[in-house]
Amino acid sequence: MSDLVFSEGKNDVILLEELHESEDMGPRYDKYVFEDTEVSQTKWLRQQTADDRFDYLYKSEGGDGELIKKFKSHSLVFTKFSMRVLIDLDGGSFQDRIEEFNNKLSEDYGNKVRVDVESRHSNSDLIIAESTLRIEGDENRNLPILAFHESLEDVAGIFDGDSVETRRTKIQRYISNNPSIVSDISDCIYR
Numbered sequence: 001m002s003d004l005v006f007s008e009g010k011n012d013v014i015l016l017e018e019l020h021e022s023e024d025m026g027p028r029y030d031k032y033v034f035e036d037t038e039v040s041q042t043k044w045l046r047q048q049t050a051d052d053r054f055d056y057l058y059k060s061e062g063g064d065g066e067l068i069k070k071f072k073s074h075s076l077v078f079t080k081f082s083m084r085v086l087i088d089l090d091g092g093s094f095q096d097r098i099e100e101f102n103n104k105l106s107e108d109y110g111n112k113v114r115v116d117v118e119s120r121h122s123n124s125d126l127i128i129a130e131s132t133l134r135i136e137g138d139e140n141r142n143l144p145i146l147a148f149h150e151s152l153e154d155v156a157g158i159f160d161g162d163s164v165e166t167r168r169t170k171i172q173r174y175i176s177n178n179p180s181i182v183s184d185i186s187d188c189i190y191r
Contacts, residue, residue: 004057004081016058028055034062068104084144088151112136125155144188
């Protein structure tokens, strides 16, 4: 079974790729960057379901609103994957973001599907929550959530005009300068 990490944007996928390499997780991962591809997400996920070559799938949704929409549509269909979510709080409340997820889920599923936070801890840059995707009449699913208090871009010093290589360099520097924070992120994704 592959681990699928939903994230907001392409910088998040760069972070996930760099963590994958720094943790020496091997070559068995694939990525889907919504902003850079013509292939539909559903088609890509169906291909991944049929192909066990990858242990980790890193997925950029093209922004915050798209992440919730895609999570809502994919979380119940692609049950083969173990899921995680990487989001930015942009200075907002973690609890408000969870309520936003649950409100969007209830639009399609009523009260039959929801995210419940079991426990959480935080460091200077992010909150890490042990959560459960509760599905009435089905097996509940573990759903770890990583939430930057502000954003990855904020903590890594990434600006809109930065080239991809500059972003990658800034993310690599963030990883090497913040070992305890990176350890928290890696523990959540790779355990």
